[in-house]
Amino acid sequence: xxxxxxxxxxxxxxxxxxxxxxxxxxxxxxxxxxxxxxxxxxxxxxxxxxxxxxxxxxxxxxxxxxxxxxxxxxxxxx
Amino acid sequence: xxxxxxxxxxxxxxxxxxxxxxxxxxxxxxxxxxxxxxxxxxxxxxxxxxxxxxxxxxxxxxxxxxxxxxxxxxxxxxxxxxxxxxxxxxxxxxxxxxxxxxxxxxxxxxxxxxxxxxxxxxxxxxxxxxxxxxxxxxxxxxxxxxxxxxxxxxxxxxxxxxxxxxxxxxxxxxxxxxxxxxxxxxxxxxxxxxxxxxxxxxxxxxxxxxxxxxxxxxxxxxxxxxxxxxxxxxxxxxxxxxxxxxxxxxxxxxxxxxxxxxxxxxxxxxxxxxxxxxxxxxxxxxxxxxxxxxxxxxxxxxxxxxxxxxxxxxxxxxxxxxxxxxxxxxxxxxxxxxxxxxxxxxxxxxxxxxxxxxxxxxxxxxxxxxxxxxxxxxxxxxxxxxxxxxxxxxxxxxxxxxxxxxxxxxxxxxxxxxxxxxxxxxxxxxxxxxxxxxxxxxxxxxxxxxxxxxxxxxxxxxxxxxxxxxxxxxxxxxxxxxxxxxxxxxxxxxxxxxxxxxxxxxxxxxxxxxxxxxxxxxxxxxxxxxxxxxxxxxxxxxxxxxxxxxxxxxxxxxxxxxxxxxxxxxxxxxxxxxxxxxx
Ligand code: HEM
Ligand SMILES: [Cu+2]
Numbered sequence: 001x002x003x004x005x006x007x008x009x010x011x012x013x014x015x016x017x018x019x020x021x022x023x024x025x026x027x028x029x030x031x032x033x034x035x036x037x038x039x040x041x042x043x044x045x046x047x048x049x050x051x052x053x054x055x056x057x058x059x060x061x062x063x064x065x066x067x068x069x070x071x072x073x074x075x076x077x078x
Numbered sequence: 079x080x081x082x083x084x085x086x087x088x089x090x091x092x093x094x095x096x097x098x099x100x101x102x103x104x105x106x107x108x109x110x111x112x113x114x115x116x117x118x119x120x121x122x123x124x125x126x127x128x129x130x131x132x133x134x135x136x137x138x139x140x141x142x143x144x145x146x147x148x149x150x151x152x153x154x155x156x157x158x159x160x161x162x163x164x165x166x167x168x169x170x171x172x173x174x175x176x177x178x179x180x181x182x183x184x185x186x187x188x189x190x191x192x193x194x195x196x197x198x199x200x201x202x203x204x205x206x207x208x209x210x211x212x213x214x215x216x217x218x219x220x221x222x223x224x225x226x227x228x229x230x231x232x233x234x235x236x237x238x239x240x241x242x243x244x245x246x247x248x249x250x251x252x253x254x255x256x257x258x259x260x261x262x263x264x265x266x267x268x269x270x271x272x273x274x275x276x277x278x279x280x281x282x283x284x285x286x287x288x289x290x291x292x293x294x295x296x297x298x299x300x301x302x303x304x305x306x307x308x309x310x311x312x313x314x315x316x317x318x319x320x321x322x323x324x325x326x327x328x329x330x331x332x333x334x335x336x337x338x339x340x341x342x343x344x345x346x347x348x349x350x351x352x353x354x355x356x357x358x359x360x361x362x363x364x365x366x367x368x369x370x371x372x373x374x375x376x377x378x379x380x381x382x383x384x385x386x387x388x389x390x391x392x393x394x395x396x397x398x399x400x401x402x403x404x405x406x407x408x409x410x411x412x413x414x415x416x417x418x419x420x421x422x423x424x425x426x427x428x429x430x431x432x433x434x435x436x437x438x439x440x441x442x443x444x445x446x447x448x449x450x451x452x453x454x455x456x457x458x459x460x461x462x463x464x465x466x467x468x469x470x471x472x473x474x475x476x477x478x479x480x481x482x483x484x485x486x487x488x489x490x491x492x493x494x495x496x497x498x499x500x501x502x503x504x505x506x507x508x509x510x511x512x513x514x515x516x517x518x519x520x521x522x523x524x525x526x527x528x529x530x531x532x533x534x535x536x537x538x539x540x541x542x543x544x545x546x547x548x549x550x551x552x553x554x555x556x557x558x559x560x561x562x563x564x565x566x567x568x569x570x571x572x573x574x575x576x577x578x579x580x581x582x583x584x585x586x587x588x589x590x591x592x593x594x595x596x597x598x599x600x601x602x603x604x605x606x607x608x609x610x611x612x613x614x615x616x617x618x619x620x621x622x623x624x625x626x627x628x629x630x631x632x633x634x635x636x637x638x639x640x641x642x643x644x645x646x647x648x649x650x651x652x653x654x655x656x657x658x659x660x661x
Pocket of ligand 2: 313
C-alpha cells in the first residue's frame with residue numbers, strides 16, 4: 001500500500017522536460033477507463049447545443065427559410 | 079549517448095531544418111502583414127495606401143496559408159517517415175531537389191507579389207509584374223505569368239516530396255514484407271494520396287486556363303470554372319495543413335502528456351476517412367455562387383457533415399490519450415487529472431491550447447457548413463475569425479510548439495529559453511481570443527472581409543451587442559499581442575541556433591499505443607482500395623457540376639467556343655458526351 005505516498009512525492013516534482021515524462025504508475029489498456037474524456041466531451045456537446053439554440057434566435061426568428069426553394073431549383077432545372 | 083534525430087539521420091536532419099527555416103521566414107513576413115491589415119482596417123494606424131491593401135493581403139494569405147504551412151509539413155513528414163521506418167530516404171539528392179524546387183517556386187511567387195508595391199512595376203514578358211490576386215487566385219483577378227509558374231513549381235515540388243516518402247516506404251516494405259505500415263508513415267501516405275487527388279484540380283486550373291490567359295494565349299476564361307476548380311482543391315488543402323497537426327496530436331501529445339496513444343486502429347480509420355472525404359465537398363465554399371444548382375451544394379453539405387465523424391473521433395482519441403498520460407503521472411478524479419498534465423512544458427501547452435481553439439472553431443465551422451446559415455456569414459469577417467482559429471491557431475500554434483521540440487532534434491542545440499516559449503504560446507492564445515472573437519462578432523452584423531476600408535458613407539453597422547469601435551479595438555489589440563508572440567517565437571529560434579550543441583537533447587521517439595496495429599483490420603492498410611474509392615467519390619461529386627458549369631458558361635467564358643483553340647479541340651468530344659449525360 002505504498003503507492004499512495006509514492007504518488008504524492010512522485011509526480012509533479014519531476015515536471016516534464018519534453019523528453020522526461022514523470023510517470024508514477026503504468027496503466028495498461030484494461031486498467032484505463034477514460035471517464036474524464038467522456039465528461040469533457042459531454043460538456044463540449046452541451047456548449048454546442050446551447051450555441052445552436054442561440055443561433056436560432058440570431059438567424060431564424062422573424063426570417064423565412066432562406067435556401068431550398070422548389071424541387072426544380074434543387075435539381076438544377078430552374 | 080545522445081540519440082536525437084540529428085544523430086540518427088544527419089543528412090535528413092539538414093533538409094528538415096532547412097524546410098523549417100523556410101517556413102519560419104514565411105511566418106515572419108506574413109505575420110507582420112497581418113498586423114498591417116488589422117491596424118489598417120480598424121483605422122488605428124494607416125501607413126499603406128488602401129490601393130496597396132490587396133498586395134499586402136495576397137502576401138499574408140500566400141505566405142501563411144501556403145508557404146509557412148506546407149514547408150513545415152514537408153519537414154514533419156520527412157521526419158515522420160524516416161523515424162517510424164527507422165531508415166533514411168532512398169536518395170538524399172532527390173530530397174534536396176524537391177526542396178530546392180519548392181524554394182524556387184516560392185521565390186518566383188514572392189517576387190511577383192512584392193513587385194506590386196513598386197510605384198512602377200517592371201514589365202516582363204509583355205505584361206506588368208504584379209499578382210494582387212489573393213491566395214485563392216481565381217479569375218477575374220489576374221496575375222503575372224511568373225506567379226502561376228511559381229505556384230506550379232511549388233506544387234510539383236510537393237508532388238516529388240510525396241514520391242520521396244512513398245519510395246522510402248517501398249524500400250522499407252521490401253525488407254519488412256509482413257509488417258504493418260507504422261502509424262506515422264501511414265498518416266503521411268494517406269495525406270499524400272489525397273494531396274495528389276486535390277492538386278490535380280488546381281494544376282488543371284492553372285495550366286489549362288489561368289496561365290494561358292495571363293500569357294494572352296486565350297482571351298478569357300470561365301470565372302465560375304476557375305473558382306470551382308480552385309475550391310475542388312481549396313477544401314482539401316485545409317486538411318493538408320491540418321494533417322501534420324493531427325500527426326503531432328496523435329503521436330507527440332500522448333507522449334508529452336506522459337501516456338500512450340489510446341488507439342492505433344482509430345487513428346488509421348480517421349486518416350482513411352480524410353483520404354476519402356477531403357475533396358468531394360469543396361462546393362461548400364460556393365454556397366453563394368450563382369450557376370451551381372442547389373442539389374450539388376446539398377451533396378457537398380452532406381459530405382461535409384460526414385467529416386464531423388473523423389473530427390469527433392480525433393477529439394476523443396487525443397483527449398483520452400492525454401487523460402491516460404495524466405493518470406500515469408498520478409492524476410486523479412473525474413477532472414482533477416487535468417492538473418497533472420505538464421502545463422509548464424511549452425510543447426505540450428502550445429499543442430493543447432491549439433486543440434482547445436480547434437474545438438471552438440468546430441462551432442463556427444458548423445455554422446459555415448450549413449447551407450442556410452452560411453448566407454448569414456458568407457464573405458464576412460466571421461469566416462476570417464473562423465480560419466484564424468483553425469489554420470491560424472490549431473495549425474500555426476501546434477507548429478510553433480512543435481518547433482520547440484524539433485529544432486533541438488534537428489540541430490542538436492538546446493532551446494534558448496523554455497519560459498519565453500511558454501509565455502509565447504500563452505500570448506498567442508490570448509491574442510487570438512481577442513482578435514478572432516471580435517472578428518466572429520463583426521461578421522454577424524455583416525462586416526465584410528477582404529476590404530481595406532470597411533467603413534461606408536451614410537451607413538452604419540448595427541451590432542446587436544457592443545459597438546464597432548469596441549470590436550475594432552479588440553481586433554487591433556489581439557493583432558498586436560499576436561505579433562509580439564510571433565517575435566518571441568522567432569527570437570527563441572534565432573538564439574537557439576546560436577547555442578552550442580548540447581548533450582541533453584531528448585531521444586528522438588514518439589508515443590507508443592495502448593491498442594496497437596495488431597488490433598487494426600488489415601484492410602485499413604490497403605491504400606489502393608481507399609484511393610480508388612476516393613477517386614470514385616470525387617467523380618460522383620464533381621462530374622455533373624463541372625459539366626453544367628462548362629455547358630452554361632463555356633470552357634473559356636460564355637459564348638466563347640473552345641473550338642478554335644487547339645486545347646479546346648481535344649476536350650470537345652468529351653464535353654459532348656458529358657452534355658448528353660446531363661441532358
Ligand atoms: C500574426 C498574427 C495574424 C494577424 C494579426 C492576422 C490578421 C489578419 C487579418 C486582419 C485578416 C483579414 C483581412 C481582411 O479580411 O481584409 C487576415 C486574413 C487572413 N489570414 Fe491572418 N493574421 C495572422 C496570422 C495568420 C496565420 C498564422 C495564418 C495562417 C497560417 C493566417 C491566414 C490568413 C488568411 C488565409 C487570410 C485570408 C486572406 C484573404 O482573404 O485572401 N493569418 N489575417
Ligand atoms: Cu472547406
